[in-house]
Amino acid sequence: MQSPFPLYAPDQLREFEARGIRACGGDAGALMARAGLAAWQCVLKHWPRARRIVVACGRGNNGGDGYVLARHALASGLDVRVLRLDAHAARTPLAMQAHDAFIAAGGRVACFDGELGDADVLVDAVFGIGLSRAPDAHASALIEAINRHPAPVLALDVPSGIDARSGDAPGIAVIAERTLQFIARHRGLRTGTALDHAGDLALAALDLPDTVFDGVELAALALRADALPGFFPLRPRDSHKGRNGHVLCIGGDHGSGGAILLAANAALRSGAGLLSVATRAEHVPALLARRPEAMAHAVDDVAQLAPLLSRASVIAIGPGLGQGDWGRQLLEAALASALPCVVDADALNLLASSGQCLRGQDVATPHPGEAARLLGITTSEVQRDRFAAAQALQARLGCTLVLKGAGSIIASAGQPPSVICAGNPGMAVGGMGDVLTGIIAALLAQGMAAGDAALAGALLHAVAGDAAAREDGERGLLPSDLAPWLRRLANPMRR
Numbered sequence: 001m002q003s004p005f006p007l008y009a010p011d012q013l014r015e016f017e018a019r020g021i022r023a024c025g026g027d028a029g030a031l032m033a034r035a036g037l038a039a040w041q042c043v044l045k046h047w048p049r050a051r052r053i054v055v056a057c058g059r060g061n062n063g064g065d066g067y068v069l070a071r072h073a074l075a076s077g078l079d080v081r082v083l084r085l086d087a088h089a090a091r092t093p094l095a096m097q098a099h100d101a102f103i104a105a106g107g108r109v110a111c112f113d114g115e116l117g118d119a120d121v122l123v124d125a126v127f128g129i130g131l132s133r134a135p136d137a138h139a140s141a142l143i144e145a146i147n148r149h150p151a152p153v154l155a156l157d158v159p160s161g162i163d164a165r166s167g168d169a170p171g172i173a174v175i176a177e178r179t180l181q182f183i184a185r186h187r188g189l190r191t192g193t194a195l196d197h198a199g200d201l202a203l204a205a206l207d208l209p210d211t212v213f214d215g216v217e218l219a220a221l222a223l224r225a226d227a228l229p230g231f232f233p234l235r236p237r238d239s240h241k242g243r244n245g246h247v248l249c250i251g252g253d254h255g256s257g258g259a260i261l262l263a264a265n266a267a268l269r270s271g272a273g274l275l276s277v278a279t280r281a282e283h284v285p286a287l288l289a290r291r292p293e294a295m296a297h298a299v300d301d302v303a304q305l306a307p308l309l310s311r312a313s314v315i316a317i318g319p320g321l322g323q324g325d326w327g328r329q330l331l332e333a334a335l336a337s338a339l340p341c342v343v344d345a346d347a348l349n350l351l352a353s354s355g356q357c358l359r360g361q362d363v364a365t366p367h368p369g370e371a372a373r374l375l376g377i378t379t380s381e382v383q384r385d386r387f388a389a390a391q392a393l394q395a396r397l398g399c400t401l402v403l404k405g406a407g408s409i410i411a412s413a414g415q416p417p418s419v420i421c422a423g424n425p426g427m428a429v430g431g432m433g434d435v436l437t438g439i440i441a442a443l444l445a446q447g448m449a450a451g452d453a454a455l456a457g458a459l460l461h462a463v464a465g466d467a468a469a470r471e472d473g474e475r476g477l478l479p480s481d482l483a484p485w486l487r488r489l490a491n492p493m494r495r
Helices: 010-023 028-046 061-075 093-104 137-148 192-196 225-231 257-269 281-290 302-311 325-336 346-354 368-375 379-384 386-397 432-445 450-472 479-489
Strands: 005-007 052-057 079-084 109-111 121-125 153-156 178-182 200-204 220-223 246-250 274-279 295-298 314-317 341-343 400-403 409-411 418-420
Touching: 010 028, 028 061, 028 093, 028 121, 028 153, 028 178, 028 200, 052 061, 061 079, 061 093, 061 121, 061 153, 093 109, 225 450, 246 257, 246 302, 246 325, 246 432, 257 274, 257 281, 257 432, 257 479, 274 281, 274 302, 281 295, 295 302, 302 325, 314 325, 314 432, 325 346, 341 346, 341 432, 346 368, 368 379, 368 386, 379 386, 386 400, 386 409, 400 450, 409 450, 418 450, 432 450, 432 479, 450 479
Parallel strands: 052 079, 052 121, 079 109, 121 153, 153 178, 178 200, 220 418, 246 274, 246 314, 274 295, 314 341
Antiparallel strands: 005 220, 400 409, 409 418
């Protein structure tokens, strides 16, 4: 599917399921039959040589889907074992019907006793979208056994133990090689902890009509690399530097000149027409040597910043700013101006201590630690529900918000959140956030609205990181490695 595409939360998925049953003439078993068949076809497609399949089934309808898959595998002549958590076969009528049909077909069902046995493929059908708590001890033992087993794992709908709403794992969770979602895509599988558990994601829409989705607001939008060209139309042939904006980067207190240089370089590589830097005098020579296109200015106090503010169209503030009097005064002057600001790093920490808000024209780009300080909670609480944290922080600051991390989330007032489905662990290194600050500032300067600049900037940043990682690997990836890719990716081919 071309991105952006919609993502949904568990309550919405339950509504789709109810509508899907009505679309099947009220036959809930027919919908489960479609799900189980789709899961079996997924096994055939990705593991065609598998001869031994172990299916771990819970007591709910997710387990019912597993029983249907097991029956298809049995009919195909495979060695199939179904393991259930306890002596109770199922707790829902649908799951019980699927269980009984598997038994009637000659299937074997055993209670999990600590061992899974030999298998070429494991199927996780223990918990579905309803789980939002840590699994109990017996379920945890089963999940641990699945994760220890050498066979690849197919998770049905959601890896057991993952919260489909938030992406959190309250306890232990299945680590799947693939996850097959049913009916619609789950927002919780696109960010945070879930990214290390879901593996490759696929969707089985179960042949339901489009009317099933009518009138239901999406919970989030997902953007992949294929959405990037849509943000970057060709420039007019008569473009000039003034038309592409003037970014003023403010930061680089004593000992932190590299941060503001990274932001400045990223802004230029992302298309800013003009770029000025306000920094400490000691950093000016190095900045000019590395990036002569930048207009570097030594700024010791707010009075020296005033003429630079008068010429700029966008401010990027925070990289290397520090939290002393120098940084605090420059931040106050920037926010007192009428210019849109991209606020990051130490500027966010200063906001956390002052309680000050931003404006609708601004963009804030916190990592989870900075978000936690701004919200007065722990970093763990932010990561436990990144969607809720992003939306709470957007309301707290009053601007467009980019919550960085695995599956960065963009929140704007009155809009569903968006998730960036790109980026890699190699980007977890100091300075990457400074690059993002410069990118977003450049896009604002070129005329994008705050929400679009945040979306396009976060996506460009992540896709450039992926491109750079493909060259030499993730470990050792540096923020400066993104620079050539920013230019390439921000320029569609001329026809």
